[in-house]
Amino acid sequence: MKRTRSDSARQLADLLRRQILADEPLPCEQDLCAEFATTRNTVREALDLLRADGLITRQPGVGTVVVGHKVPHGLNRLGGLAEILREHGEVTNEVRTAGPVPAPTVVAARLRADEVVYIERLRRLNGTPLSLDLTYLPLDVGLPLLDCDLTGRDIFPLIEETSGQRLGYADIDIEALNADAETAAVLAVPTGSALLRWERLTHFESGRPVDLEYIRLRGDRLTMRARLDRS
Numbered sequence: 001m002k003r004t005r006s007d008s009a010r011q012l013a014d015l016l017r018r019q020i021l022a023d024e025p026l027p028c029e030q031d032l033c034a035e036f037a038t039t040r041n042t043v044r045e046a047l048d049l050l051r052a053d054g055l056i057t058r059q060p061g062v063g064t065v066v067v068g069h070k071v072p073h074g075l076n077r078l079g080g081l082a083e084i085l086r087e088h089g090e091v092t093n094e095v096r097t098a099g100p101v102p103a104p105t106v107v108a109a110r111l112r113a114d115e116v117v118y119i120e121r122l123r124r125l126n127g128t129p130l131s132l133d134l135t136y137l138p139l140d141v142g143l144p145l146l147d148c149d150l151t152g153r154d155i156f157p158l159i160e161e162t163s164g165q166r167l168g169y170a171d172i173d174i175e176a177l178n179a180d181a182e183t184a185a186v187l188a189v190p191t192g193s194a195l196l197r198w199e200r201l202t203h204f205e206s207g208r209p210v211d212l213e214y215i216r217l218r219g220d221r222l223t224m225r226a227r228l229d230r231s
Contacts, residue, residue, distance in 0.1 A: 009045035012036055016046060020055050020066050021223060028064075054220050071125065073217075075226035078170050078202065080154025081123055081131065089126035093151045096120040100139060107136045110201055111209050117142025119150065122186055129187045130221055134214040141210050156202070159210065168205035174198055174224070179216075187218055194219035 015036070019026060027035065032043045047064060050056045057067045071088045082091035103116045119135040119142070135155060137145070144162040145155065160166055177197050184191040195216045202211040 005039075005042050005045060008038060008042045009049060012038065012042065012046035013049040016050060017055065020050065021070050021072075023066070023069065026056070026064050026066065070221060070223045072225040073222050075224055078156070078167060080156040081133075082154045083156070085125060091130075091154075092124050092127075093153075094122040094124070095150050096122060098146055098150065100143070103136070107212055110212050111136060111138055113138040115139050117146065119145070119155070121150070125221070128221065129189075129218070131215055131217040132183060132186055136212040138210060155211065163204075163210075165204045165206070167210070168203050168207070170200050170202040170211075172198060172200040176219070177216075183216055187216070189218060189220070196222065196224070 012032075016026060016032075026032075029040055029043050029047075032038075033040055036043075047056065047058075051058070055066065056064050059065050071085060073084055077084075085091055098119045099117065100115060101118045103111065103114055107116060108114055116136045116138060119133075119137070121133045121135070122129060123131045123133055136142075137155075137159075141159060141163060145158050148158045148162065150158075156167060175197050177195050179187065179189055179191060179193045179195050181191045183195070184193060187193075187195075196219055198213065198215040198217065200211075200213045200215065201209055202213075203209050
């Protein structure tokens, strides 16, 4: 099959993306042509794709410079954002609203509760908006959290401390979507930007569902990472 230049550029962009995410410097265009046995036009088209994703820029007299850094978010264990990203900086929370509300039908079915505590937080990593988290909890689990430090701590450890029970497992769905105008304004990204949407239902070790979250994460700041065993 004869490949187009765009096909080759996309393939090269995927290879270079890994170097960028690993904070490795990019070779100059001439070296890229030699390393990948391709043309300068293909290299430039690949770099254009990476520029469009906000990962690199071109500076006069300097050349191609990496400007977009993504943080790896592991999917191998159940943990809060601050727990998972602690080695990458400080996670802070802006609580936009918190309090008891009647449970929407879908929430009531999944949490087995007619009334819930709803907590909405804008979460930042080193001051940069990272995610918008919408959390629903049964009243007996959620009400004690309203007296806790929701701005400085993850909800998961607070649940375990106030309930005296350990969290066991979570079911999670992840999909890609484009930012609507309201979410884009909150996360400080252009409308239509790529987001990762999580829907996560967390259970106690007993199997009881206790935390239903709808999370929108900036696609330009996070990359999901996991090790998958065939067994």
